[in-house]
Amino acid sequence: MSKLRSLAANSAVRRAHWKALGLSDADLEKPKIAVVNSSSELAVCFAHLDGVAKVVKEAIREAGGIPFEVRTTAPSDFITGAGKQASFILAARDLVTNDIEAQVDAAQLDGMVCLTSCDKTPPGHLMAAARMDIPTILVIGGYQASGMIGGEHVDIEDLFSSSVAERFGGTAKHKMSDLVEQAVRGPGVCAGMATANTMHCVVEALGMCLPGSAPVRANSDKMFDSARRSGRRIVEMVQEDLRPSQILTEKAFRNAAAMVLAVAGSINAIKHLQATAIEGGYDIDVFRIWEEMGRRTPVLTAVRPNGSVRIEQFEDAGGASGVLKQLDGIVDCAAVTCTGRTMGDVLSQMPEADAKVIHSFDAPVSPGPSIAILKGSLAPESSIVKLGIRDGSRSEYFDGPAKVYTDSDLAMDDLANGRIKKGEVLVLRGQGLKGGPAMGGGASAVLFAIDAAGLAKDVAFVTDCQLSGLCLKGLTVAEVSPEAVAGGPIGKVQNGDRIVIDVEKRLLQLDVPDAELSERASTSGKYDIPADGYLGMYRRDVQPMSTGGVLLDLDAED
Known part of the structure; x- marks a missing residue:
């Protein structure tokens, strides 16, 4: 077993505190794992995560670790975007990162499982993992169910576009009251290949979640199975001392770029990936990688808003792993994943994609770049x-x-x-x-x-x-x-x-x-x-787009 950080800092006072929480002397010798949870009653994006945390914690205990659940801010575009002209949305990404450091690194815990959901939590988790470089695995929180009106599927995209159309005197295809009732039918992130599902696919392409995790229906058996296996796996990762710096290599970032390009995902992924590289101190220029991969990577699927494919159809056709398998010759199979195996080994054991939804490299939906x-x-x-x-x-x-x-x-x-x-x-x-x-x-x-x-x-x-x-x-x-x-x-x-x-x-x-x-x-x-308060501090400290907009004082580090 690797040397545990939590034991190295295990003073008598810390032992007294943890024993008062019910831990035994034997427990204190076990790997101590943070379960990073952004559960919130403000938004459906995060409303289900307490149930996910429970499953992860049980699995960690069964695997011989001790879980500690910690909370972070929970930014949701459609809820916490209401104030200050939506400035808190991106700014909260860096709050997530700093929240994690202030608890997990400060307590010298040995590893962490991050329950990743709405747009800014996946990059916030990746940035924290890169910064602290302790064994980390992300659990994909899944996408929300959506409904039907008159036999036609509707989701959050239809509601958003219809609300703007009404402002301009247009006539929405469906009544606004019906759209409000049907567009969002359960917990999880927005349906479609918007930023959240794009970033969930990025996490899998980077090798930072278990294979086959993204995208996934929120609260499905598949999602909970992944959560359970992730809880067991993090204990093994601590024992193996498998760290983000071994996973988040340039190979992994190239795979992530290819993933986003192949699904015509959100442009926000570029700055989030660059911010992750900067936080880890990696000499990786994501903008350069993007241009190189863009000239090689065609579009393999047309998930909404790019086309008519629903996110459920994309998941059922193979999801992120299906795209990676179809990108044969583009994906760097030597990249290491959180499983401890290479991406090539992982993909060799994944089922083939449904080519009607996730097209082959030789017969793409359209040429790149997207x-x-x-x-x-x-x-x-x-x-x-x-x-x-x-x-x-x-x-x-x-x-x-x-x-x-x-x-x-x-x-x-x-x-x-x-x-x-x-x-x-x-x-x-x-x-x-x-x-x-x-x-x-x-x-x-x-x-x-x-x-x-x-x-x-x-x-x-x-x-x-x-x-x-x-x-x-x-x-x-x-x-x-x-x-x-x-x-x-x-x-x-x-x-x-x-x-x-x-x-x-x-x-x-x-x-x-x-x-x-x-x-x-x-x-x-x-x-x-x-801008005042936190946003004033953000304005003062945020670095240029070439860094992905991190808050680190890069000159001070030099």
Whole structure:
């Protein structure tokens, strides 16, 4: 057995505290495992996790370990996104990471099982695992059930898009009251290949959860079986001293990039993976990997919002492991997984995918990339465009005059009143990591508003904000870096400036002479959105997009 951290720090006072909790002298010699739980009664995303924690703790005890359940913040886009223009959503990711460190590392526990659910908990857990480098396994919390209206399936995407359409005087296909009743029918994360299910698949591609875990129906027998086996496995991982640094190698990050590209997943995965690499001190450039893998990886499945495949169908067809098996020749089979075996060994024992849902590499749904990194005079560092299914229905080139906004509500009002014209490039700035702060949620609403106004094919959208994983409307370039308030060129764009978006050339260009641009006033350091309390601290400390937006003081580490 490896040397246990908890024994090395096992002072008489600690022993007294733990014995008062009912532990015996024999228990104190066992591996001590954190069960990281973000259970919350605020949101269905997390409402079921207490039951999952119970199963994991029982399995840890049966395997010869001692479980300690600890709690973290529980960010849910549709609930905790209500205040401060949704700034708490991304900012809470880093709270999760720091919550874990402040309890698990401070107590010198030997390993941890993280119950991972809504969008920001998977990256928060991965970042903490990388930072602390103790044996860690993630348990996928699963996706919510959705319902039917008049024989037609509906889920949260239908509800969100219909609510925006109503604001613009449109007529929703179903009554809003019926959608509210049917879109969400149980606990778990949003159905579809939005950020949560994308990140669950990422976790499996990285090798940080048991094979076949993602995606999974919340509260299903399959989910609980995975939780039980994970509880047993973490004790073995502590005994083997199998740490995240042995799993989270560049091979694993390449596999994760291929996974997201193959399922046309959420663009948010890029910054979460880069943040994980930074937290672990790994010399891994996820943006570079993305461009390399994007040129090699086709789209193998069309899960909503990319196509008509439901997440249940994707799970039943093989899910994440099915995609990895179909990516033969792309996946690095030498990557180590939390099982202690290589990805190649793991996949050799997984069933074949249903090729009707998860297509083969040689007969894909569409060519790649489904997500591309653009650079240019408007985005000297990076920007991200989601292309999804590339079937020719969505333009990949746009050339038009800018219409600039710093207020998402004003942009939506102008859309509603016909003040944004065909051929224009709507620019929403001041919404980035510092400007938002934490990139807020305004851009997602604007994008749905563009679609509701019937302009998705006629107006391009450029922003330094992030987008919901549900967003796939028209030609949209997000997460432009450097952001406006950090001195990025997007902060100098004026109404009427010509902007060129050229996906084939990976180009986002502002057609303004350098001399003229240098003379223009910048919005650097000008915050249109106030932030105090935790968000004020976040604004002060958050690092650029090239780090994935971590809060670490990278200069101090050097």
